[in-house]
Amino acid sequence: MLEVLVWMAKVESALARSLGHNSASSSSETARRLKKVSRRKRVLARSMLSAASRIRAGSIRAPLLAGLKSLRDDIDDSLSFLVTAIESGLDGAELGEALAVHECLKWNNVILALGGPVRDSFPEGVSMLVAAQRHKRAVESFLELGGLPQSLFRLRAADPVWRERLLLIGEFGPALRQGFRGESLVEAASGKDAIERLRERYYGAVLADEDLPDFKASELCRKASRIFPGIEDRFLFLYGGLEKKGKLPGPGKGMRRLHKSASKEKILEEVGLILDR
Template sequence: MVYNIRMKELIRWLIEMEERAEKVYTKASAAFSGDKELSDFFKGLSVEEASHRAVIEKAAGLIRGMDIVMPITVDEAARDEVAGHFARCERLMAEEPVDSIAFFECVVFAEFSEWNDIFLYVINRLKPQSSEFVQAAVYIQHHKRRLEDFIEGREELKGLLERIKGLPRVWEDSILVVEDDEDIRGLLKEVLVSDGLVDTAGNGREGLDKIAGRYYSVILSDWDMPVMNGMELYKAAVAKYPGIGERFIFFTGGLDAGRGEFLQNNGLKFLSKPASVREIRKAVAGVLSS
């Protein structure tokens, strides 16, 4: 059972790190209370860390009695490095006034350290046990995306962006484009390639097969297609994968009363053809960040 013991050790360590991050971000929210935007941002990070901890605690419950093969572990140097980032954050919080740029730098290196790499590794090992662990990997990357977006919006922090760009992602969003027109399909792929890995399908049946084999953060689908149309794809996907409807965006050339009623009744997002590149990317970004 030595491998299972190592998995348990990893999970205990991850729980400790998530708890520590949650406390650091809660303190940061209070320390930056004079800047509402900054304070609210760290409050949000704290809530997300609490959610990550809950997922890992569920993992701890799932592995009881299981013999999970674990070929790697976290050495002391890696643990010390992650702990060192948080220790520095805590020291900076004790200063008056808090240096927001130095603090953010510390947060960036903590968030992009082996801490989240190991988090992803553990939940990937447990994905067959629950789809919740697939979602957790997505949430980790979106958590980082929000950090990047916030830094980009603060002039005094933009110097950190180049450092972030050189750090690895734990999750690359996958986008599925379902469109029967080959030219439109190719254009949409080119438009969205900077937002993630883009797969394409020429009709709803092909799209459903793709969905069965991979988690897609966004599904951008035409309505009128041969073999299986967009509505049929949506219904089949939702029947198999509850909750997937939130990730659909319909790209449709005509919105008659019946079609509009279906979209409204199901709370579905849609774009009308023609739509600008900016509108398409904005709609996709909205789903990615939700």
């Protein structure tokens, strides 16, 4: 595992540099999304190197991956092709498709293979799995906002290595719930139910309807912050209207909120930003 982590860190770092350079010459929206993917790749690379250092320092006996030689050859070839294509000016749908092929190859053959051994025998490396899942989410966001549904489906269909805990408070349709495939969902019908769930565990993100029958949004945040100080920054509220002067109702400055008419994709993106904090 040590050798695999060091090698994969080099792969992610190389592609991060290439994507970062490409973003400088792309349109503003594409550049923003490319920078996010590049940034997540750098975080993942550092997390892999940190896990490798802990394995080396602790003399941890980590299991080997089967077929490593052929995997390395395939992934290195894919990386070389992708970097060359980016440097030659590949952009748009072509870039998205090439990136999706490369990411699926790594995820299905290496990242998923690392997930079980890390969770079972190397709990100190779980932060690397969290970084890997957040990196995958950034790539999915790039593909989704780029209008590449087929490429997105192949990557999103892959199993996660880490499930973030997400609390839904209020009534939400099945389409939105299904969008959180990589997260462990817990639902609460009311503010009171939500507080009970929060007393049991911490959540990486909380999506709440502002029009709850028992609590106002501000009261819900106050009660939640007494249990986990700072968790109010993990809330995203959905509101249903505007005040007369166009101000958004809600619990105060800095709180994330969206109108209930926002698209599923927009809501998923905002929740992703909270989980990535």
